[in-house]
Amino acid sequence: MALQRVAAQLSETVGALGAMRRAGLVSFGKLGHAAVTAKAARAYGPLAGPIHAHAINGIDRVALIDDLGSLTYPELDQQSNALARAWQEAGFDDTSVIASICRNSRWFVLVGLASAKLGARLVLMNTGFAAPQLAAVAEREGVGVFVYDAEFAALAAALPATTTKYVAWVEDPTDDPSLEHLIAGQPTNPLPPPAKAGVATQLTSGTTGTPKGVPRAVVSPLASAQILDRIPLRTEQTMFAAAPVFHATGLGLMVMGFALRNTIVLTRRFEARDALRIIAENRCDTVIVIPTMLQRIVDLGPDVIAEYDTSALKVVFAAGSSISPDLSRKTSEYLGEVLYNLYGSTECAVVTVATPADLKRSPGTAGLAPVTCRVALYDDAGTKITERGTVGRIFAANGASFAGYTDGRDKERIDGLLSTGDLGHFDDNGMLFIEGRDDDMIVSGGENVYPIEIENLLADRTDVLDVCVIGVPDPEFGQRLRAFVVVAPGFEPDPQGLKDHVKAHLARYKVPRDVVFLDELPRNTTGKLLRRVLVEMNENP
Template sequence: MSETECWTFSGALARHAAERGDAAALRFGPRVTSFAEYDRHATQIANGLAAMGLTKGDRIAYLGKNSDYAVELCLGAARLGAVLVPIIWRLAPAEVEFILQDCGAKVLFIEEAFAGAPWDGASVTMESDFAVWRDGHSDDPVTAAITRDDAFLQLYTSGTTGKPKGVVLSNFNGSNMRPRLEAENIYWYCAAPGDSLIMAMPYGHIAGVGGATGAVLGGQELIIHAEFDPALMIRDVAEYQVKWLFLVPAALGIMLAHPAAEGADFSSVRGLTYGASPIPLDLLKEGVSRLGCDFAQLYGLTETYGAIISLAPDDHRPGREHVMRSAGKAMPGVEIRILDGDLKPLPPGATGEVAIRSDCVMLEYWNRPEETAKALIGDGWFRTGDAGMLDEDGYLFIQDRIKDMIISGGENVYPAEVESAVYGHPDVADIAVIGVPDPKWGEAVKAIIVLRPGSDLTEADVIAYARTRIAGFKCPKSVDFTDALPRNPSGKILRRELRAPYWEGLERQVN
């Protein structure tokens, strides 16, 4: 097997098409695509992009929900050596515009529902144009020379200073883990060829597009849901005998609470992996009881092509409650360090910043050399921005978020971004944003605001204003008003002091 077949997604698709071309690869509603068709479509898309003037390294953007066409677009771009930039469809127009300008996309593929996005370049509308455009191009072999180190994806994360950063990921970042998982029998994160997987997480997240590309590597049938729909999830698990599920804890709770879950057939499910936030113990017990399968936690970042640390199913058994608060242990090929303020390693039991060394770590932040240099500190090490502790047995316990990030329902929200949006209101004199515990979403965004004299601004007014400027999931769910915000002598908001009353009595400052 050549290196291209081993370590590039285009090569993996070609291999599965040759070995099991008639097997179902993609299923989206009534459309079913075999591996042979998937492979041919990828070549046609690559040739279509080339006909539009794109070459290796060019960026193409996608704005829309999950679909088989979106997944094909990723592999078509990969076959040409172009870089796909999937954009989270829930973002506000101004955020979409920033990403399109920042990445320098040569063409935008867009769902008709989002056709009003601010864009004046070349575009293809997915529902009405994509298949006609794709099938209008040749399936003659593409001659672009693709290597494992070539950029493959560019995903945007919320920025600590309010501007999203483009995380550039290579073929090897995404492909190197699977053979190691197979060798170490990490079965809960390494489905077998022919297994059915459901993709319901948003395509603009690593959990979405990463799940789609992982299915290419492993040769699984990918059942694609446009977005998370608990009733559809329950139905498809039974109809297609799905063995493996990935859900954020909030989505699992919603699925189990749905009326269709009563008496549903989950007998095919062998394992459920969850991530983006810890799982409440009561929800875990309910999930194990009702699904009757293994549970495993995954911890990772966009910058690490997803999961790099896992809490194994055996650590979810009775008697292992002492490690249930942890994120788990490093996966094969991953090293963890805890760093002090001078970036020196700390011993077990000490809390500091979590650093990762792995072949999964990104190439760079796009056009952000200073931020790249802060994150990639040499010798392969990446600073995660999470505060954590390693115990003597190698379990990682996440204690807090150094960058103040809020995780609400699996979505990353940075306070600076929300503060910047709300501060533009003429009645807002000062603002701080924090995450507070929420029983459904894990954490909820709360704004604490100092009003200008004479203002009668209400909580509803603040939330409505925020919705005009940022994505709905980033908007405050609640607002408190105060006379002044606590600050240190240099003027920095004392966010820990603001958070303390809401987190009192909880062991960790993450939920």
Template structure:
């Protein structure tokens, strides 16, 4: 199945339903489909082999997803926060692209030698262009997304139409939404969550309400004014929403489901959100770009059960990402490749039709049996709940001992004086790496480093105690809330170098 067919199914089921709201724009499913047909005509007329989008998203993301699909070529939303050089480097890696850019970013991508038009120009042309409506081969690449590249050169993940639609049809029931259901979308267009939100909500028959630039107060207003019933946020957004609701306790009577994901969310924040919104069903969604979005879910019932649990295993489950979604198989493997049992920690491997595991310029990294190595450290408990312990690349090797930062972070963040934290391992001539805890203090708190070190020592082995504790006003993160650990290590290394020079 191609993603084009998802739109056609939505039109055939309910042609007059409001498909999306983006600022002043409101489109029915029929209007979105007609615009996509015209957009495909615009794309085809340029002879492009690829569509690139640089902008905030909103209505442009679903429009370009379906326009490119109906023209039979892939689309790539790019991170508009990148520098001009960064954007041009990625654009140059894509074959014969048509670049569509929001007005604020058009100047940044001009001069690339590629065909560039503004989003407004594309929208206007799509209204009058000769329509095109192809249904690509399911094995054709539909979407290419670049990984964040926080530790290396960004990789271009190729997702086929079959990968994307397998995820949608495997996890969403067609036209299952109630007539008044609405989803608030504020995740970035260049993230897999943004792509899957456009596809899954359309397929479910849910109105999509876009908030291209996140603001907690505006998020609350849209939930109330548009009767939003479900929303997805990343950790930094959830933190700001909780802060806004704490300062102005408004009710959100229509909101039934709030999903969070993109990176690990501190448990104190989850518990606070659950307390503030007791009528809302919380969902922790875990997935990767290479897996076409979510591969495991901690459901609202799981959240409630973990909160009320009296045993340690049940209480810990609030920190899990739940169980695999239908169609996904998981394995935990040791360093020698053997499959590990419950309670054993290793690398997470996943398999299923929604899993791509293929990169442009590299090819497939699936093993002979179709398993994808996620590079995430993970563990399955006795009941099949999946726990993610961070990236294997983040492992700190101190004096020959492997130490997972997440193990220390989970303890530190429970200290009442800690709002957020990240543990990193800068190089050290004696130990190879040392453990440095970078802490954001809770509002009004001024914890002592030794107090936090003792807090960790009391709950973990002495070798897990941070060698140093430093404080920051905030942690550097990307748009999905992932901590940019390399930036922290670079800062700490530079500071150490400066101290060494000043001591001479």
């Protein structure tokens, strides 16, 4: 068994290095550059380390383009040095906890870089937080410094007066100093490395209560292979990070892009037509989206999309929620064979990746586990499920999984694997399919019903723009199905037609008893459907 483990680890290492070499992240012809990068990453962490190394190595390529213009790698490194020095003067160090609530711009990046160079802990707040959520998280995490875009001034006001506050993106004047003013005139030469690289704490979506803190202090040096093994990202490309970069998907891919010497394009607000313009004008090779963003682009239709030159696109990277078969097909038709769907979580990081070929062969799949990642299914008793087609709880492991929440709690672990909180099954080809959250399953008349099967079927109709199915109490069946539907433009609500469509394709017990039409479904800033809001609507009509 010991020899088998060693052989498996060796095979994984070789596979991971191969993926990193193909991407250009590891180049045996430039070992000097690689050594500088590795040393900087150890000293300053995965975000600040590569950017600092590129500046030292003389990479004068544009690192970032945002709504204010562009910055090269040396400029980005120098401005973050200036911010870190200003914070040093203010008395902040590796014991400080700095929180930010910023949209996608250079200021988000500079705060992350400066925090890392101080060795401080950075807490990334969700731009969709309400004041009570933000205040509760800030108190729990011990936040002493708070950086915010001016539009979030009301949230900043909810924090104690003892919190030091700075404004990142300035729109209207505030009482707090701006970062731009803070760094003016500061030295831009490098700082000595901190005793320990700073830690970034991401937050869960908070769909079931106060968001939990997910620190990631130790990451395997081979972790980048989890992305590069199945997604063809390459050096010196252009990456449009449309997804919020405070979220795990946006942040992780942006960090990867910087490591690959990419030019990262950011814009503070997403609009579907504007996204196409950005892709065309910057000749973007990669775009990072959450599925709702991709849906809005696809909903523009082929004629509008054809107005923009998207021929440079090689990768549309989507993560954060499931991709319906209909969205997968339309993306392929309108944008080409470019869609890569990542399934993972803030806690687990990468679990599986579906390539365009996977999605074409098995629409709706979450794909396969990439190199260094493991995924397995277990039943409620903790017994491993090996039968194909049998639904079970999804557990995963890789070199980037978290070690536990900041409040000391943890997720369930079995055989060294971490619970994702989702249910799924493997098909005959070994492809993973997600059934939904383990608490989303509906028991109606003694039958287990997984909403995603019904939702995908209805979403495939041209008259349905968005759909969610939940269970509501029923005196006879325990629960009955209720579908919430957003009708596509140009169509009229047709509740009986929707029921008949489900009846024609699925078992009778999967037909929604009720159909409710809404203007839009409740989603958070990262596109996750807020089913609990719909449940509460039923409880409080």
